[in-house]
Amino acid sequence: MSGFDEDVVIVGSGFGGSVAALRLTEKGYRVRVFEAGRRFEDEDFAKTSWDVRRYLWAPGLGCFGVQRIHRLPHVMILAGAGVGGGSLNYANTLYQPGAAFFADLQWAGLADWETELAPHYVTAKRMLGVVERYPHSGPVERIMAGAAEDLGVGSTFRHAPVGVWFGKPGERTADPFFGGEGPERTGCTLCGNCMVGCRVGAKNTLMKNYLALAERRGAAIEPLRTVTEVRALETGGFAVTTQRSGAWLRHERRTVTARQVVLAAGTWGTQQLLHRMKHTGALPHVSDAVGRLTRTNSEALDGAVATRVPDSLALAHGVAITTSFHVDEHTHVENVRYGPGSNLMGALATVMVSGDRSLARRIGGVVARAVRSPIRQWRLGSLRRWSERGIIALVMQTADNSLTLSLRQRLGRLILTSAQGHGEPNPSHLPQAHRAARAIAARMRREGGVPAEARGSWPEVFGIPLTAHFLGGAVISDSPANGVIDAYHRVWGHPGLHVVDGAAVPANPGVNPSLTITALAERALSHWPRRGEEDRRPRQPGS
Structure with a gap:
């Protein structure tokens, strides 16, 4: 026994989290997925968007639907909620970006990304059932x-x-x-x-592929559990605390321990956790670059x-x-x-x-x-x-514009705010x-x-502006001075913590990013060793 409740805890069940759930169970890991949203069968989706309790996500008001809406000073964000994440309400559109995306200076020097990701795009297309x-x-x-x-x-x-x-x-x-x-x-x-939720059962949501297969291999998925803290333990590993989503009084807080954690809560959720855990000292080594190069896909x-x-x-x-x-x-x-x-x-x-x-x-x-x-x-x-x-x-x-996100106090609460960042102003x-x-x-x-x-x-x-594709802020980089994660999606300074979702994407792809997030996740998880085998990924300096 490892002494941990789980080998890996995954926060979120969207395109990155679902890939992690399947590939890690295939490699023998004990995996638990926490998802803030609810679980939907096909007949559970709203018939139209006027059924706001099943369509909109506002858990404090009793709305446990698929459509999240967030607002920052410089952008309004449309995102997904539920087991399957953004796949529940995205538009099924799976383009591969052009050469400019792979050549962006933020990550171009780390690999020939277009070539290296090519086989993983093939895998992602097969898994997501892409009709070209x-x-x-x-x-x-x-x-x-x-x-x-x-x-x-x-x-x-x-x-x-x-x-x-x-x-x-x-x-x-x-x-x-x-x-x-x-x-x-x-x-x-x-x-x-x-985009309201496919009641027919034709849409290739993640519950029809990655997550369904992961559960068959033993992954445990807990819906309606919001992760409130990820704390690095002095003896190694992490403690992950969750509470009941939308609870006003009976929060039902629980904590589990895991040797490794995968953050895949979507760009908004992952950035929220990283910013707050750095602020509280639960993850003290998170790079000061967190929040930089946040993208809206222009x-x-x-x-x-x-x-x-x-x-x-x-x-x-x-x-x-x-x-x-x-x-x-x-x-x-x-x-x-x-x-x-x-x-x-x-x-x-x-x-x-x-x-x-x-x-x-x-x-x-x-x-x-x-x-x-x-x-x-x-x-x-x-x-x-x-x-x-x-x-x-x-x-x-594909324009090179960005925002920088940070925390600020409002009414006694820490919330995300935005400022214009690197490159051109976000339009x-x-x-x-x-x-x-x-x-x-x-x-x-x-x-x-x-x-x-x-x-x-x-x-x-x-x-x-409105965006349906909020990206970046915990991007791939060559050092903690320039980003939050390394080329294997490990958080600088906390190598047992991984970011495998849209927050890792370093540039505006100029197309719907779901296929790219899936391919990046496939590549990242392909480098994990099987449970109990030697990890051949290069060690981070000082780890």
Whole structure:
């Protein structure tokens, strides 16, 4: 016996944590996964986003859904919650980034990352069931192709790679991916509600692959347990304290010990723990670089909406993301949809105004538009059938911009705050996103014969961009002066502690990062020895 309750405790069950759970159980380790969110069977997901108790994550208010929303001074963040992490509410979109990502100076000198990660991308695609080209086409796909042509970038248009079991729509079948070892699946019905939670059973969430297989090999997963402390023990190993998620009074605190810990709580959760544990002295050797190079994927969420639902435009029919194009070398645009009835997130949308103006002029622009055409603006802004009238434009960039996160006191509590960091300022708006949204709106008018208009978001009006891909802050580096973890994802100064999630990503990938997080995790875990065997990874200086 090791003297520890577990060999490895994993904090979080998203793309990094799920890989760790499977690969470590395969190597003989005793593994326990703590997940703050709840566990969902297919029928447990909300039918539409209006079922806020099952859709939104606000555990203190009794909402235990899949959609987290966090806010910092410089960005509003959309993230996931539940056993399976972001895979429960992400858009199934699994692109591999271009060469610029692998050549970023933060980590380029440590390895030939594009070559070294290549086999792990292959493994990640196989495990996540990637279909390299979305196999359907309809009005949205035609609109996107036309918008790309109108912008002079038609050659960059493509159908997206997605992690969905298409099969025969609605038909239940034995596991088609892992020789029958995984769960049964149901063919995609193109209902559009991937990001609310797939009630069909077609979406390749982590509960359909990595986590299902990890549990079969003995991994223990505890949902609704929020990790409040990770403390380095003087004799080696760590003590991990958890409490019941959302508890006001009966916290049911418990502590377990483990020889090693994997932090995979998503960028927000992992940074929260690292910052607070450094502050309290529970993890005293965490680098002062924690919080630096926090990335937003240089992202914006804009779009286009029509005043009514034309018969010719089935905008809500399909999976969440189906196509993309590049506005320029650094700017990638994808269409996004919610299914019929899932209109709640439309409350974030409003008139598109130029981000170059002052706050007063931006607000004035919204008011002026409403005064000039009140009926049109009321119809455009209505949440009634919003998902059936609009196309969201998710815009991502490979630009070298970042934030620096730190702790500050507010009302007696330590919370995360942000400041502009290395590189260009994190953008409050993207002119390229506005161009793309206007081109999409123009094609909607031509395709559907109805009034349509480009739309921005309320946070953007106030100079706060939206991102669905919050990354970095505990990045790979050559030394603790330049980052938080080494090339094997071990925390500098605490080599038994590992960061294996989006917080490790050192640069803006300019595409959806889930596949990259999975490939990085596969590489990191491939270097772990089998339980009881010699660890051949180079030792950290002083360890």
